[in-house]
Amino acid sequence: MTMTMTGASLTLVAYSPTFPSSSSSSSSFKSHKPKTSCRVSLSPSPQPLFSSSDPFVLELAETLEDSLPSSTPLLHKLRDASSQSLISTPWPSRKDEPFRFTDLSLIRSSKILPVAHPTKPLSALPTHADDDFPCRLAIVDGHFLQSLSNVPELPQGVYVGSLSGLASSSVMDRVSELVCGLDGGDLFWSINGIGAPDLTVVYVPEGCRVESPIHLVYYAVEGSGEGSKTLPVSNPRVLVVVEKGGEVGIIEEFCSTEGNGNECYWTNSALEAVIREGAKVTHSYIQTQSSSAAHIKWTSIRQESSSKYELTEVSTGGKLSRHNLHIKQLGPDTVTELTTLHLSVGDQTQDLHSSLVLDHPRGYSRQLHKCIVAHSQGQAVFDGNVKVNRYAQQTDAGQLTRSLLLEPRATVNVKPNLQIVADDVKCSHGAAISDLEESQLFYFVARGIDPATARKLLIDAFGGEVIDKFPDSIRERVRSQFKSLLDPSPN
Incomplete structure (x- = not known):
């Protein structure tokens, strides 16, 4: 059931969810470019596959790939896998259930220009005097910059830095196992896989506890003027691996540089994490990018038995901001806690699409989603799906979304969704949408x-x-x- 509230009215609409079909092929999108004969595939019948492709998506993927420098074989593997998924993937429309309330015209109507490498002066990047993080990584327009980062001496075996700077063969082998093995996402996940110039790696060995949080600061430097039809795009990608019994805190902060608070750009970010048995990851995510920007974020988490993942999120920036959060509990006694706050103070869309799959006994999860819409043209979207499968007995799962509409015609669309197949569970979900109560x-x-x-x-x-x-x-x-x-x- 979809719950839609605009101003003071509440509408309940029954729905039948639809999902776009997926397909795969052994040919990359480059194999079907008619303008480059040397890249034409020799497969017997490529034409039907090409005819079902979206020309905008193929052109975007080709533009991204052509802008990238040479990379390690591991990134080639990632890019090839991502290109396969784009061959017959259309650009999402409002007819697709996952994007029913999310308008992507800001991106679709623009000329997309990949940021090959930061070109503007970087001396004026903002810093925060109140930060107390000895480990700070600067990622500028998708590129990890060692010169602007501060990576102190870390516990033995811990690695924090770029894939291209990774010297340990054992860690490289571990990363190679995982970077293309995690479950993929939608079109934007694949676009990131093609366009990521490098991979930022956080590796914590077995039994190691990293005391201080690792602060990843994403700066958007390249941008076009407000109202421009040109949209620079960056594709930062992060892989976090925490081995058995390890513990680490990750802080992701997406911000603009001074003077480009109203500039247009597109940040298409992805973070994937593997949390092994008994390990713990505390994840903080702050998004304060330009009010004219597009911000699309993918977070993919795999939790093994007795592990714990905690997410705290505050998103206030972007004209279009969407967080795709996918989590799988892959062992018993696993704990997941998600707490998010979205704020829309202008003509903004703040969107959270989350999916949590529990497959094993005694799983525990709590999700609290809050949003505030303080503008008559503002919008918030929440689509939260918790699935408790047959063998996830004795699961304790709770989901709650609460929304404040502070202006007439402000809009929020919420769809809490709890699917239970197991029969010995304790599960609940709820939604509340209102202005401030008069009694308060x-x-x-x-x-x-x-x-x-x-x-x-x-x-x-x-x-x-x-x-x-x-x-x-x-x-x-x-x-x-x-x-x-x-x-x-x-x-």
């Missing part, structure tokens, strides 16, 4: 607090439940930025 405001007014101040306090508390879960060193900065967006006036 009355409580403050009755105690001498004016309504405007009361509203600010209640909204801060609504978002604070998520922000409080961030590490101490970034929590106050995120809180301050959240408040300034809701109340830009100095007082």
Whole structure:
């Protein structure tokens, strides 16, 4: 059932989900380019496959591939696998259920230009004095830059850096096993696989605990003017591998450089993580990119038995922002906790599509999704799917989405979805959509607090439940930025 609320009206619509079909082939998209005869495939019947392809997608993939420098054989393997999935994959439309409420015209109507390498001066990249992270990696327009990063001495066996800079053969072999073996996603996942200039690797060996979080800062430097039809695109990609009993904290922060807060660009990012038996990953994700940008993020997580994954997310930037979050519990006694907050203060779409699959006994999961739409043309989307399969007995899964609509005609579309095949489970889900309740405001007014101040306090508390879960060193900065967006006036 789809729950759609616009302003003060609530509509419940029964739905029958549809999913785009997928296909594969041994030929890459380059094998079907009619303009380059030397690349024509020798397979017996390529024409039917080519005729079903989307010319826009093929042209985009070719443009990305032609912009890339030479790379390691491992990245060639990734790019080949990604190109296979694009041969007959059309560009998503509003007729496709996963994109029913997500308008991709900002990207489709633009001229896509890959950022081959950062060309603008990088000396003015913002830093945050309140950060206390000894390990900080700078990823500029999808490119990991060692010169702007700070990688201190780490525990023995830990590697943090680019794939091209990886010297350990054992770690390289481990990465090679995983980088193309994880379950793929949609078209944007594959575009990232083709366009990623390198792979940023975080590797934690067995039994190792990394004390300080690893801070990945993604800077968007290249951009075109507001309203431009040119859209620079970057494709950063990260692989996190935490071996048995290991522990690490990952902070991903997507931001703009000074002066390009309203510029147009497209960040198409992907992070995949393998969390082995008894390991733990604490993942913080902050997105404050340009209000004219497109931001599409893929997070793919595989959890083995007795492992734990915690995600805390705050997304406030982008004209189009979408997070595809896919998690699989691949062993018993596995714990997954997801806490997200989306804020739309302008003509923005904030979209979270999540999928959690539980396949083994005694799995535990909690998902709290919150969103605030504070603009009449703002929109938030939540599509959360929790699937408890037959052998996931004694599962405890909970899902809750809560939305605040602060302006008339503000829109939120939510679809919490709980599929249960097992018969010995404890599962629940719920959704709440409203403006601030009059009874809450009355409580403050009755105690001498004016309504405007009361509203600010209640909204801060609504978002604070998520922000409080961030590490101490970034929590106050995120809180301050959240408040300034809701109340830009100095007082």
